[in-house]
Amino acid sequence: MTVIVEPDHARAERLAASLVPQPAVVATLAALHDHLAHHLGEDVVVLGPSVDLADALTLSAQMRLARPSLGVIVVRSSLDTSLLVDALRHGVRDVVADGETTALRDAVRRAGQLAHEIRCRSTGTPDAAERGVVITVFSTKGGCGKTTLACNLAACLADGGGADVCLVDLDLHFGDVAVVLRLLPARTLADAVPHAIDLDDAGVESLLTRHSPGLFAVPAPMDPMAAETVDADVVARVLRLLARRFRYVVVDTPPAFTDHVLTAFDQSDLVALVATLDVPAIKSLRHTLDTLEALRFPRNRLRVLLNRADSKVGLDVSHIEETLGLPIAAHIPSSRDVPASVNRGVPLMLDDPNHPVSRAIGEFAATHVLPLGRDANPRIPAALRADRRRLIPLRRRRP
Structure with a gap:
């Protein structure tokens, strides 16, 4: 009333x-x-x-x-x-x-x-069950591969049109989603600002740039000055509408706890925290977990992804898990094919679904993301369909 x-x-x-x-x-x-x-x-x-x-x-x-x-x-x-x-x-x-x-x-x-x-x-x-799943990918450490992982996770979930997925670039000043995917967007997140108060489904649809079947993006502003006009309320409104429109929304973020990032956390069903095998990255992730605990963010929504996990640098994964107080949800191997795929503008997940990096991201999606979706029988990512037996040990390892 x-x-x-x-x-x-x-x-x-x-x-x-x-x-x-x-x-x-x-x-x-x-x-x-x-x-x-x-x-x-x-x-x-x-x-x-x-x-x-x-x-x-x-x-x-x-x-x-x-x-x-x-x-x-x-x-x-x-x-x-x-x-x-x-x-x-x-x-x-x-x-x-x-x-x-x-x-x-x-x-x-x-x-x-x-x-x-x-x-x-x-x-x-x-009615709430009709909302799509929002996954935010975050790290306070630059250079850990966060954007590349976000792009490949979104491509995995889209799976050639099997699901509609939107990738949102919240690194408003220096976002690279459009560069990594080689997009030439007609609209960006900044275009939502003049219409934020009455932004509706049609309005948010106009912000989208299509990359491939099932995969869309809302890029960061091309002009860093335009980023100043995008406030947290605009982000909240856009994410709510996208979650209504898409089965999965993947949010890439800047390496800092900005108001926009905190808004994305509030909207998220899952937060994927990215780290690499080096002491500064692990220390940064430990501080991130302490901050999220102080903000009373639900711990059961957090997942740790270890990127370049096969690097031989003298750090033991079990000690890292003990330091963080959380298990590693995904071990993403290192590969020169990853930067090569970035330079081509095609996520490795689309270029080579059977690549070890693609399979590791597919395992993470199948174990931690798909069960959150609204489908009773979610489609298994292409990176895993070739060998269904790999899903059995995954289920045993699920926390």
């Missing part, structure tokens, strides 16, 4: 008459708080043009934390870019010009649908 806040009686009646079903109407924000305390099922709050803008933005910021499913819509007599940016930063779902009846109805409908989705996800109802 919807509740309107508007001190002016005539304006309140006009706003209420434009909405079906008939909304509740209150005159002050104090009355709104009292109403919400007694009506926990409200989905949308419409703040009329007579409500002070600063008070409206403060309310929206408060509701984003106190009642995340509640959508706040602000109606203003005039709109400008500054207003839209401020509204976005404060968590306002939509800003509508006064008198735009159709726009107001559409905004209320979208906010109501999003409220329903958020509640379904938090309560685990059947």
Whole structure:
């Protein structure tokens, strides 16, 4: 249900008459708080043009934390870019010009649908099961092969069109997904910013660049300056819509705990932490785990991937696992074929599914990612279909 806040009686009646079903109407924000305390099922709050803008933005910021499913819509007599940016930063779902009846109805409908989705996800109802799986690939250590692994994992899950997969580049300033996949994107994540408040399925579809059957990407901005316009709320909205559209969403990240990365973690079903066999990388991963523990991120959603795991450098894997307090979920071997595939712009997973690197990534996907999906009988990646017997020991090793 919807509740309107508007001190002016005539304006309140006009706003209420434009909405079906008939909304509740209150005159002050104090009355709104009292109403919400007694009506926990409200989905949308419409703040009329007579409500002070600063008070409206403060309310929206408060509701984003106190009642995340509640959508706040602000109606203003005039709109400008500054207003839209401020509204976005404060968590306002939509800003509508006064008198735009159709726009107001559409905004209320979208906010109501999003409220329903958020509640379904938090309560685990059947609608939430329709959401795709979000996997974030992360490391605070540069040069560990994180982007290459993310690209190959996405290609593995897409498996020649067997599933729709989207790869999102959240390294907004220096992302390499477009380079690694040799993409020439017409749109990037920055193009979501002007439409963030009313971004819908069609809008997020326009951000996609197709790489191969089943594999799409939302690249990072080509201009590093444009990255400054993309805030965490935009990222959250895009990831929610992508998870509705795709069976799997793989998120590549910068080597730092930015607001964008923390937002991706909040949306993720699984976080793949990448490390290599060197002391600085293991120390960095240990600090990462400590940080995630301080943030109370669920430990059962974490997986450690050891890249270039066959390097003979004097480090024992069992000691690494003891140091981290987590088992290694995947051992990815070293190979010169990996940088060669990057230079060709074709993930090794697509170029040679039977390559040892491809098979290791396929094993990780089959063991840790596919069981999270919404399919009762997920398709086995091509890297493993040639020898189904390899899946048997995998299941025995699964934590």
